[in-house]
Amino acid sequence: MAVHIRLARAGTKKRPFYRVVVADQRCPRGGRFLEKIGTFDPAKKFEDKPLHIDAERLAYWKSVGATPSATLAQIVKRVAKLEAAAPK
Template sequence: MAVHIRLARAGAKKRPFYRLVVTDHRSPRGGRFLENIGTFDPTKKDAVLSVKQDRLDFWTGRGAQASETVTRLLKRLKKVTAASDAK
């Protein structure tokens, strides 16, 4: 079973809210998932991403592949946390 880490859309019409989920690659975007490991809210000013880092590390260690969008968001999160730690 190929496992992916991707975004699952939630929220109302024109008010998107995403969950960062671990799922079988054959499941639909808003369908079944194995675990919810974070959230992403693009409507906020700074587009808030929160991730359970220990669970992310667990699943990537098991071979889960992150989608392109999730990879981009995680890189942005690392930049923000590195910049805030440097202050």
């Protein structure tokens, strides 16, 4: 079973909201998933932290071979870059 970490669309029409889920590659985008590990709200600005992920579960799933989707990888990289540049 090929496992991917990806975004599953939720929300209403013209107001998308995404769940970060671990799912079998063959399941549809909004279909069955193994575990929900976070959320992403594209309506929020990146400075307001629109991405919430359980880092421990993300690390676990990556360690057992799950691969993040290209879109999710870009979002995670962008948020990490902003957090590193933010003054403390």
